[in-house]
Amino acid sequence: MNLQRYSRQTVFDEIGEAGQERLLRSRVAVIGVGAIGTVIANNLCRAGVGFVRLIDRDYVELGNLQRQVLYTEEDARQRVPKAVAACEHLREVNSEIELEPVITDVNSSNIEALISDIDLVLDGSDNLEARYLINEACFKENRPWIYAGAIVGAGMTMNIIPGETPCLRCLFSHSLPSGTGPTCSTAGVVNGITGVIASIASTEALKILIGSSDVRKTLLAIDIWSNLFDEITIEQNRDCPVCAHHEYKLLGRLSGSYTTSLCGRDSVQVVPGSKTTIDIERFAQRLKGIGTVRYSRFMLQFSGGEVEFSLFPDGRAIIDKVKDESAARSIYSEYIGL
Numbered sequence: 001m002n003l004q005r006y007s008r009q010t011v012f013d014e015i016g017e018a019g020q021e022r023l024l025r026s027r028v029a030v031i032g033v034g035a036i037g038t039v040i041a042n043n044l045c046r047a048g049v050g051f052v053r054l055i056d057r058d059y060v061e062l063g064n065l066q067r068q069v070l071y072t073e074e075d076a077r078q079r080v081p082k083a084v085a086a087c088e089h090l091r092e093v094n095s096e097i098e099l100e101p102v103i104t105d106v107n108s109s110n111i112e113a114l115i116s117d118i119d120l121v122l123d124g125s126d127n128l129e130a131r132y133l134i135n136e137a138c139f140k141e142n143r144p145w146i147y148a149g150a151i152v153g154a155g156m157t158m159n160i161i162p163g164e165t166p167c168l169r170c171l172f173s174h175s176l177p178s179g180t181g182p183t184c185s186t187a188g189v190v191n192g193i194t195g196v197i198a199s200i201a202s203t204e205a206l207k208i209l210i211g212s213s214d215v216r217k218t219l220l221a222i223d224i225w226s227n228l229f230d231e232i233t234i235e236q237n238r239d240c241p242v243c244a245h246h247e248y249k250l251l252g253r254l255s256g257s258y259t260t261s262l263c264g265r266d267s268v269q270v271v272p273g274s275k276t277t278i279d280i281e282r283f284a285q286r287l288k289g290i291g292t293v294r295y296s297r298f299m300l301q302f303s304g305g306e307v308e309f310s311l312f313p314d315g316r317a318i319i320d321k322v323k324d325e326s327a328a329r330s331i332y333s334e335y336i337g338l
């Protein structure tokens with residue numbers, strides 16, 4: 001194999017040719033390809049991680065471009081699913097690795113399958129509930145993962161390795177009731193912090209994948225607006241339900257049909273209760289008589305009167321311009337009705 005393109009890593013003693021070969025044999029999943037996920041994916045693909053699965057439920061919008069570094073205005077105009085847009089751009093950067101886009105909402109029914117053939121999971125999600133689910137799945141499947149989050153000018157990251165470090169539930173022992181914490185849409189975020197946190201997380205990823213002894217075991221907290229840099233030692237909670245007692249409550253929960261308000265806009269995602277595959281073209285024909293329809297093999301976009309939504313082949317829909325989840329549900333049942 002020609003390692004020339006990775007020469008700046010192979011001449012770096014800590015990686016070397018042996019480390020590079022390990023990277024090329026490694027498999028990672030990035031859950032959420034937004035501000036942090038795009039930077040992590042970019043770094044890992046350029047570094048030559050051999051297989052990268054990019055998982056995201058949403059499509060590109062203009063308001064993403066301030067911080068989500070892989071996307072373009074054209075992606076936003078076309079509303080390309082983020083997982084697909086990220087893979088297409090990264091294939092032009094590195095055609096020698098394998099990239100797999102997955103357009104889905106990660107939940108208790110699919111997360112184990114998404115990480116079971118993976119060496120390391122990277123957190124690009126935007127909420128604590130998703131991270132708790134990643135935490136449980138990674139402990140159950142015995143996979144390391146890297147927590148990474150940022151808001152306003154501050155961010156945190158921690159390597160979470162079953163059997164070696166505490167877990168996310170040791171760090172945040174009580175779950176936040178959803179909707180009560182600040183989010184990037186209500187508080188904002190500067191693109192420097194998402195870049196810094198993601199770059200640190202992706203460097204730790206390289207260390208974990210090559211088996212380096214320099215893997216950080218602490219929580220790193222940074223506020224680049226206030227110039228605060230902290231490294232905090234987290235103790236394992238001996239009563240932690242996840243890493244001490246191996247109780248995986250979120251994984252065991254039947255997902256059923258559910259709705260989620262999406263961070264950053266007046267949109268609600270509706271996920272049908274049972275696994276389904278819908279024929280996008282057939283739906284497009286059905287909806288043409290009552291509004292404007294655009295579709296590709298990835299999704300269908302409908303707008304008619306006050307109603308706007310995007311429908312994905314797995315029956316999932318993102319309903320736009322709605323204030324609450326019940327309004328989204330009624331639009332879903334009226335127009336899609338699975």
Ligand SMILES: [Zn+2]
Pocket residue numbers: 166167168169170171236237240241242243244
């Ligand atoms: Zn724990």
